[in-house]
Each structure stands twice: as C-alpha cells, then as structure tokens.
Amino acid sequence: MDVISFRTPGLGDQTYLLTHEGKGVLVDPQRDLDRFLRAAAERDVELRFVLETHLHNDYVSGAEQAALRTGAELVLPAAAAAAYRHTPAFHLEDIDGGAGLTLRPVHTPGHTPEHTSYLVLIDGEPAALFSGGSLLVASAGRPDLLGPERARSLARLQHISLRRLAGLPPGLGLYPTHGEGSFCTATGAGRLTSTIGAECADNPMLAIDDPEKFADTLLAAPMPIPAFYRYMGPANTLGVPPMPPVQVPELDHAPEGTHVVDIRPRQAQSRGMLPGSIGIELDDDFGSWTGWLLPYAEPLTLVAEPGQDVAEAVTQLAQIGVDTVQGVVRDLGADATQRYELLELDAFVERLAQPDAQLLDVRMPNEREQGRVAGAIERFLADLFTQGVPVELDPERPVLVACGSGRRASIAAGLLAREGYRPIVLTGAGVPEAAAELRARDAA
Structure with missing residues (x-):
C-alpha cells in the first residue's frame, strides 16, 4: 500500500491517492483532476473508489467528475444527500473493494453534520485513516462554518468524534484533508500527516476531556470565514460541471x-x-x-x-x-495611473515616526496579539472591502498600510488608491516588526 498526497497550498488542503495492488482510492479531490488522474496513470492504477469526507466549504469538489471520467465508485457520507448518483457511506458498514481492500466509514460529525472519516483496511488490518476535517494534525476542524447557531452543537459532536478516532491503533497513519493554511481549521494546524499515537500524545484538542471546555476552546477566537464559502456547499450538493480548459484571450x-x-x-x-x-x-x-x-x-x-x-x-x-x-x-x-508606494522596514518606520503619520493595520483580529502599534487603525482586509475605508483615515495625508508581510497590505493599497488615498505599503515585514523597531528607537 502507498499513499500519495497532493498539496494545494493556497487552500491549505490535501487530496490523497491510496494505491494497493493496482487499485486506487482517491480522497477529497479538487476540481482540477488532471494532476490526480495523471498520477494514477503513471502508476498503472485503476481508480476503484472516489471518496468524499464531507460537503466541502472551501473548494468545489471534483469527486463526481473523477468518478464519471474513470468509472470509479463514488462514495459520499450518507447524510450528505447529494443530488447526483453515489454510494452512501453508513457508519461502520464496510465497503468491499476486492484484493483485500476494504473501506470502513466512521461517522465523525463536528466539522459538518454529515462528516465521515474512512478507515482503510488491507486484509482486515487497519492501514490508513482519512479524517477529512475531523481530527487534524495538532488541531481539529472548525465547527462554525454553518453559522453561529449550530456551532456549539457541532463543537460538542466534534469532541465525541475526535475521541472515537483516538481509539484506533496508535501506529495508524492519519491523513487529514485540511491542514496548515486552511480556514477550515479551528487552530493553527501543524504537519500535513501524522499517526493516531502522535496525535494522542501531542494534539492539544485531544487533551481536553470536558466537552463544554472543548467547545469553548474551539469557538474562543474563530478566524473570519471567506465570503465565497457560502457558495461551495450548495455547489457540491447539486453537482459541478467539468472544469473548462484554461483558455484566456x-x-x-x-x-x-x-x-x-x-x-x-x-x-x-x-x-x-x-x-x-x-x-x-x-x-x-x-x-x-x-x-x-x-x-x-x-x-x-x-x-x-x-x-x-x-x-x-x-x-x-x-x-x-x-x-x-x-x-x-x-x-x-x-x-496605468493608479499608484501606491512600497517601503522596506527601516524607511517605513522612519515615515511612521513623522507627526502626520496614520497607520492602517489590515491583519485578522487573532493576529493582533502578535504585536500592535499604538494609534493604528485596525480593519481586517476583507472588512475593508465590505465596510469601506475607515472614516478615521484622513485622505489629505498619506496612509501607511501594513499586515504580516506586505501581501494583504498591497491589496488594501489598491483599494485605497482607487478611492483617492495615497497608500504607503510596508513590504517584506509586518506590524510586529514595525512595532519592535519603534520600541527600539524609543529606547535608544
């Protein structure tokens, strides 16, 4: 048996291809299928199953199209009730793949109500666990993506689900879909894959015995939810057409x-x-x-x-x-008449020290504890687009903009320039570095 992973860094997700004696199992594929199907062909693997652990909130699934293109059996959580043809996965009802390959669905609600993990058995022995958005490396899938009304109930279910998975053999390989960089993780996820034993020893979410305390921890400081997430669940329920070829005139x-x-x-x-x-x-x-x-x-x-x-x-x-x-x-x-200015750390801090300086911090709220600049106007980048430019900013004075590295600040600068402001972006560094440099100058 072998497990090949396909990382999608911008979404913080992984797709997996498990191979065994010429048969393949594709888990949580995204819409750009060629990279997965090419890997299967290179290994002379016939795709036997395509699995979905849940109705994804962060991307459009390629599972239905992968099954249609290859003839593989499409398996979805029974409670997903997708509109297209699939095999429903029921809790602990084994699905036989032949050649000693068996799929054992494990209902693990919490990230979503229908969420199902898949235990792969080879000749009757546990060989791999695909945990989707349930048990993650050093974390757990967030339970609030379906709205605050259901978040606490799903958090309690996540507590049960994680303990259900923690009871599997310690040496079992753990392959979650969500990982570092994903907005579907409740806390900062670490490595991409792990083992059950390693998570039982080191995952802070498994160290919380009380379900209410567990829910408090999961919901204490949730990250913002990207606006496009609201469109992903319905799309993945109803079915998605093939990805069109990349042709850009x-x-x-x-x-x-x-x-x-x-x-x-x-x-x-x-x-x-x-x-x-x-x-x-x-x-x-x-x-x-x-x-x-x-x-x-x-x-x-x-x-x-x-x-x-x-x-x-x-x-x-x-x-x-x-x-x-x-x-x-x-x-x-x-x-090309819309412009903004870029400054490295030293020059930016020098400008920030001027009497007319005004600073806009566009980081997420949970990043601000890493370091702040006194007097800064704080508005997360996405809120800048929905709520508009803060009224506290004086359009007659340059606006210094910073985030964690310059990426989000440069996006904000385009919006500010479009609205008639004069942005100056901190590039190659962020607010914590600027704050530390200001403190060092004050102490000198």
Missing part, C-alpha cells in the same frame, strides 16, 4: 463592466495600475483572496506582465467555481 483593454484584477508582482503594481483595478499578486492563495474580496463569479479581467503565465490564476479560480475570466490585458500603456 489576449485583450487590448478591459471590457466595460468587468472587475479588473492585477496579478502582477506588487513592485510592478506600485508603479502603475489601471484605474479602478484591484491588485492581488499571483501567489498560492490568489484564488482564495479573489473569491473572498470580489463579488462571487462576476466577470473578471486579469492584468498580467508580458509573458506571465495566467494558467495558474485561472486554475485557482476554477477550484472555487469561478469560471468567469474574460481575458488578460498585458500592455497598460499610458493608462
């Missing part, structure tokens, strides 16, 4: 009525962007931020550098069900 100008997203590096954006555009430089989490900050699935035009490959941007958007890219503009010419 070259455009001379952005069509009227489209949202313009500049994917160039922030250094290029700062020198000039198309008026009205938003800069989200292409990185692993480009799709997540675009889906979060802009109206979901409305037409998009990308702005890219000459020769910049836009296929990755289009793929990331497709993973969350956004198939609305109209084309790419590469030559901005004299139209």
Whole structure:
C-alpha cells in the first residue's frame, strides 16, 4: 500500500491517492483532476473508489467528475444527500473493494453534520485513516462554518468524534484533508500527516476531556470565514460541471463592466495600475483572496506582465467555481495611473515616526496579539472591502498600510488608491516588526 498526497497550498488542503495492488482510492479531490488522474496513470492504477469526507466549504469538489471520467465508485457520507448518483457511506458498514481492500466509514460529525472519516483496511488490518476535517494534525476542524447557531452543537459532536478516532491503533497513519493554511481549521494546524499515537500524545484538542471546555476552546477566537464559502456547499450538493480548459484571450483593454484584477508582482503594481483595478499578486492563495474580496463569479479581467503565465490564476479560480475570466490585458500603456508606494522596514518606520503619520493595520483580529502599534487603525482586509475605508483615515495625508508581510497590505493599497488615498505599503515585514523597531528607537 502507498499513499500519495497532493498539496494545494493556497487552500491549505490535501487530496490523497491510496494505491494497493493496482487499485486506487482517491480522497477529497479538487476540481482540477488532471494532476490526480495523471498520477494514477503513471502508476498503472485503476481508480476503484472516489471518496468524499464531507460537503466541502472551501473548494468545489471534483469527486463526481473523477468518478464519471474513470468509472470509479463514488462514495459520499450518507447524510450528505447529494443530488447526483453515489454510494452512501453508513457508519461502520464496510465497503468491499476486492484484493483485500476494504473501506470502513466512521461517522465523525463536528466539522459538518454529515462528516465521515474512512478507515482503510488491507486484509482486515487497519492501514490508513482519512479524517477529512475531523481530527487534524495538532488541531481539529472548525465547527462554525454553518453559522453561529449550530456551532456549539457541532463543537460538542466534534469532541465525541475526535475521541472515537483516538481509539484506533496508535501506529495508524492519519491523513487529514485540511491542514496548515486552511480556514477550515479551528487552530493553527501543524504537519500535513501524522499517526493516531502522535496525535494522542501531542494534539492539544485531544487533551481536553470536558466537552463544554472543548467547545469553548474551539469557538474562543474563530478566524473570519471567506465570503465565497457560502457558495461551495450548495455547489457540491447539486453537482459541478467539468472544469473548462484554461483558455484566456489576449485583450487590448478591459471590457466595460468587468472587475479588473492585477496579478502582477506588487513592485510592478506600485508603479502603475489601471484605474479602478484591484491588485492581488499571483501567489498560492490568489484564488482564495479573489473569491473572498470580489463579488462571487462576476466577470473578471486579469492584468498580467508580458509573458506571465495566467494558467495558474485561472486554475485557482476554477477550484472555487469561478469560471468567469474574460481575458488578460498585458500592455497598460499610458493608462496605468493608479499608484501606491512600497517601503522596506527601516524607511517605513522612519515615515511612521513623522507627526502626520496614520497607520492602517489590515491583519485578522487573532493576529493582533502578535504585536500592535499604538494609534493604528485596525480593519481586517476583507472588512475593508465590505465596510469601506475607515472614516478615521484622513485622505489629505498619506496612509501607511501594513499586515504580516506586505501581501494583504498591497491589496488594501489598491483599494485605497482607487478611492483617492495615497497608500504607503510596508513590504517584506509586518506590524510586529514595525512595532519592535519603534520600541527600539524609543529606547535608544
């Protein structure tokens, strides 16, 4: 038996391909299927099963299409009640795959009500556990994605589910779907895979015996929920069409009525962007931020550098069900009049020390305990798009913007520049470093 993992860093998720004697089990696949099916073909593996642990909130599933393309048996939690044909997985009712391969569904509600983990048996012996969004490495799946009304009830169920899984053999390999970087984790997840024994020894969530205290811990400081999550569950329940091929026509100008997203590096954006555009430089989490900050699935035009490959941007958007890219503009010419300034730490702190300085901190609320600057105006990046620019900011003075590294601050700067402000972005460092530098200067 072998388990191959496929990491999607921008979503903090993993897909798995388990192989055994020429048969394959694909677990929680995303919509861009070719990377998974290619790996199976390279290993001369026939896909026997496609498994879903739950109705995903953070991406559009490729499970139904993987089963249709390969003839594999699609297995979903029985309580998911998806609208398309599948085999329902019932608690502890084994599913025989032949050649000594058996799937044992384990109902593990908490992250979602229908959530099901899958214990894989080889010749009757436990060989691997795919825990989806239930037991994670050093963490647990968050229970509040379906709304605050159900969060505490689901948290109590998560407490039971984690202990159910903790009773499995200590040497059993643990393969969760959600991991570091995922907004589906309740606390900061660590390594990508683990064992049951390692989690029993080190996972802080398994150290909490009382279900109410467990719920308090899970719900104490929840991370924000990306805006596009509300569209994922219904899509995954009703079925998703195949991902369209990546074909992005070259455009001379952005069509009227489209949202313009500049994917160039922030250094290029700062020198000039198309008026009205938003800069989200292409990185692993480009799709997540675009889906979060802009109206979901409305037409998009990308702005890219000459020769910049836009296929990755289009793929990331497709993973969350956004198939609305109209084309790419590469030559901005004299139209690139929307600008902001980039400063490294020393120059930024020097500017921050000036009497007219005003600082906008766009980090998440749970990051602020890592370090704060007195007098800073704090508004999370996503809230900046929904609630608008804070009224406390003076448009007649430059606005210094910082986050943890400069990525989110540069996105905020595009919005500020669009609204007529003069942004100055801290790049290569964040608010904690700026705060420490200010303290050091005051002490000198």
